[in-house]
Every structure is written in C-alpha cells, then in structure tokens.
Amino acid sequence: MNKREMVIIGGGPAGLTAAIEAAKRNVDVLLIDESIKPGGQLFKQIHKFFGSSAHRSGTRGIDIGKDLVAEADQLGVDLWLNSVVSGLFKEKNIAVERQLEDGSKKMEKIEAEKIVIATGASENAINFEGWTLPGVMGAGAAQTMINVHRVLPGEKVLMIGSGNVGLIVSYQLLQSGADVVGLVEAAPSIGGYGVHAAKIERAGVPIFTRHTIVEAKGDEKTGVKSAVIAEVDKNWEIITGTEKEFEVDVITIAAGLKPLGELANMHGCQKSYIPELGGWVPIHNENMESTCEGIYVVGDVTGVEEANTALEEGRLAGIDAALKLNYIDESEANNIKDEIRKRVNGLRLGPFGEKRLKAKERLIEDYQNLSNIVK
C-alpha cells in the first residue's frame, strides 16, 4: 500500500489547477487520469473563452490547457495516465488500475492524506426513434472527433439542443468543414448565449426553437441517412403536420451533462440533488471540501458550469489542502482563497450565472446544515 500526501483524481482544468497550487507549495502531488493525456475537456475547446481579461479571457481553451500541463510538469507533479481509479474506500483509500511504462496494467492501492475528486461530468442522452443508429452521438463525441482526432464524423449534421455546448459544437463543426443543416431546441428560447447563436445563424445555420427530433432514419449498412424534426406545442407534444425531414448523416445530442460523482458516493460523501447544476452533486463547503474530511470536490463533478469556474475551484482546493498539510500559513492562504472566491463568484453574475450562484450557495448551506461529517 502506497501512502501519498495528495492524490488528484482527474486531470482536467480543475484537477490541473489543484495540482499546480499544491505543488507550488511543495506538497507531493499525484495526478491520476484515465486518458492518454491530461487536460480533460480543455483540448476540445478551440474557441476563445469569456470572463475577465485579468484572468486569460480571450484565450483559447487549448492554449490554456497546454500552459497548465506544462506548468504541472515543471512543478514535478507525478502523473499516472491511462490509469483508472476504480474505487474510493473509507479512510481515503484509493484503488487504481495503473498503466505502467511497458503498457501493462497493475492494480495499486494508495492511502492518501488529501484527495481531490475532479472527475467531471458526462453527456446526457435523449431517446427517440432510431437513436441507436450509427451516426447518432453526443455533441461531445463529435467535438472529440473533430478537434482531438481531426476526423469528421460525417458531412451533414443536425444538432439537438441550444445550450452553449450545442451552439459551440455547431460552430466547431462548421470550422471542421462539415455542414450543419440546423439546430433544434424544444423550448421557445435559446438556452445558451445569444452571441453563440448569432454567429452560427450568420453562417447559415437555422435555429428551430419549439422544435424537437422525431426520428433518425437510416439503414443497417450505413447508419443515419436523415432526420425528421417537428414543432412542439406548449405541452411539449409534437404538432402533427409540422414534420420536416433533413438529409443528414450525423445527429448530435447536446442535452446537458451530469456530474460523475460515483467515487464521492462510494466514500460516503453526502450529495444533494440540484437540477441547475446537473443533478446529483457532492456537497462541499467554501473551501471545496466535501462532507468527508480531507476529500475535495472540484469542477463539473460538483456542478456543471464552465472551464473558468473549474480552474478557480481547483485552485481553492489546492490552496486549502496545502494549508491543512501545513505547507502554507493561514493568513496567506486565507487572502489567496478570498481572491479566488471573488473571482469565481464574479463569473456567476448576470442572467446566466445567477442561477448557478444561488445553486452553489445552497450547496454550501447544505454542508453547514449537515451534522454528520464522515471521516
């Protein structure tokens, strides 16, 4: 059984910044990620981020990703890639299937003093006639294919969902050379930012609000060949006679994300159901610590937001863990944490951010209301 000071599960934006802040203060950090390289969703974000220019807004996600990975590497963060944490057991014991240098796999057990769970979220699916046909996939899957693998999943795409993921991936599909024939949104209004919608409309992508997917048509030799959409009424029922068919070979579903909180659940960390954050999320306090002492939860796993909030939450956990491990003094840590909290709450303003701000406040309240703190 290995003993490590700090183990971070998930090397996306939140995991990386947690690793960096802790490693800067000489904490021994092990970062475990199941992928072939760290970065999580960052390397799919080829667009410029919003946010504060004091904190790298206007920079493309991929460039932020490159910088973070380089910084973690420079600080000597120990990195286990292609390695899957399969269990998180009481007293902060981690079971991980580690990939060794020769490519073989070995089960290891680690006892950690501090753990950061940064496992992110996964895409929701919606089902409709023909949804299992090859060519029907998550919007994130299409994004991975075009931005990471540099391969087109098809030539003509119908996008389902007008949240920021649906809008941004539609744009990225156009940039990769695909044709997006339309985007359907069942609600009467667009879910994501107006500017994201505006830029794809300008590029000729029609957005059909109050419309939903009825059927994916195709055959078993080729997969999807066309999509049927129709208008819906106030009760989300399809209005017969409004069906429109589009020739497409790909249908992408952008129907939201749900946090991957299984490891936190295994350890007994308490959770709350908060729809605005994606469903069940592990509860945390203002330092990102869960109801299990010494276990932090950061990034999308504790509420589906965006890369910028994940970066800040990771920093908060990294600093607090370094403090609790006595690598930084309390007043310095508190000053830094206050700055981070100001910045992250600054990202939760406006009509889009407010809901998330209130939801995060409820989560912190839930922590305070709970009387059982599980070790």
Added chain:
Amino acid sequence: MGLSDKGFLSTEELKKRGRYPSEERFKKGPVAIIECSQEIPCNPCESSCNFGAINVGKPITNLPELNEKKCTGCGLCVAACPGLAIFVIDKTFSENLSTVSFPYEYPILPEKGDKVDAVDREGKYVCKGQVTKVMTSKAFDKTPVVTISVPDNHIDNVRGMALLRKKEEAKSE
C-alpha cells in the same frame, strides 16, 4: 422575441437601446458596432482597444459602451471579442459603397478582390459584396477579420458573407 429566440437584436432595436453609432459619427469614417446585448462576465474587448474607446468597468457583466469619438474603427476589438459580436462599418468608403468588417474563422479564407454573397444576421443573402481587405495578425490569435463592400443601402443589414465551400467559388469575375 428577437434576443431570446434568435440570439441577436435587429439594427432598429440596437438603435432604440442607444447601442448603435450616430449617423454623424458614420460620416466621419469607420466605427465599431458592439452587438453584445446580454450580461455575461466578459471584458476582453475593453483591454483590446488601444484608444480606450471601449468601457466595461465593474462588474464585468456590464454591456460594453463605445466612445464614438475615441473609436478609430481599427478593428482590433473585432478579433478580440470571444463572442465574435463586434463589427466595424465604414459608410465613407466610396460614393455608393460602404464596408463592413467581421470575424471569419472558417476553413477557406477569401482573398482581396473576391466577389462574395453578403448575408444578414440570419445568414440570408442580401446582395453581392466584394472583399476589400483580409486582416490576419498574430495579435488576432487566429481570428481573421474580413472586410467587404456592399451598396450603401444594405450596410445596416449585412453582417457577414456566406461561407466559402471551395477555393474556386469566390474568384473575382
């Protein structure tokens, strides 16, 4: 209506909200138009302007305010805006033609002189346009800014060009 189901405001609506340059300013030369209409924490436009013509301030959800007098229409903000929501319009280009500059991050970049389909905010064809300038620069971080000329009477509608599908499409006649 408009912003919630389309994502953008019409020119009339922008004028009503005081978010469109005055005709007096248009007579003086190119000027930026910031078509950013929702409160989102975002302010790189403010820091991108070398003339201090854009103000967001705090909180950073404030809509950007353009100082018409300070704006020179240089186009730096067009490339800097992550939402690709800023345009530069020059109504003084020539006797009958005005130009609009917009960000264009698509596979096939047009070239100066190309004849293209000028489109409105919904991507609908308005008229034929001609590319007068294509700006690319390291400072733009891979966001080229394309300028096209169109007849004066269309300039308040045109905000882009139809995407080029093949290199041959846009050659000048």
Added chain:
Amino acid sequence: MNKRIESHPILGDKKINNMVEITVDGQKIKAEKGEMIAAALHANGIRINRYTVKRKEPRGIFCGIGQCTDCAMIVDGKPNVRTCVTPVKEGMVIETQHGVGKGEKEHE
C-alpha cells in the same frame, strides 16, 4: 471518402505522422500510428463497430470517450474493446463484433 481534417482554421495543418497498417474485417487499411481505432475507421468511411445481441442492430460511437461501450469491437481476438479510447498498432486485427463476441456464449 476521406474524412480527415487536413487543414483547420484554428488547429492548423495536420502533419501526417507515421502510418501503420491494420486489418478491419479482412480489409487492410492505413491508420495513423497512435490514433484511436474508432477515428481510424471513421477516416476510412467505417462507422459501424458492432451489432447488438438480440435485435442485431448496428452500433457506432456514441459518447466517444470510453464511457458508453457502443464502439466495442474485437481487437486482436479480444472482444468488447472500446475502440474510441484504444490506439492502433501496426498489424492490429480488428473485427466487427456480433453480439457478445466470437466464441462467447450468448444469453438465452
């Protein structure tokens, strides 16, 4: 149809790295060394990975990041390999998986 994105306005031009040869259902195809099997197949116009047990329906990638298993195929004789997260190797033998895999007993 070549579905590789050779030039991209943000990602730049794609340099072709080492090519390897793999076999898919008996057919030799070229793939880029280290790329994910599912991506190599897509680049060669193949997007059906397997057929389901009961209804024998075709499946292809759905999540694309190793969570849903819709992309599973038989790789070098081993079934249920998630092709979207498994890189290609020179000489790899890939087969469309029917049901739970060759030689495995299916559920009644």
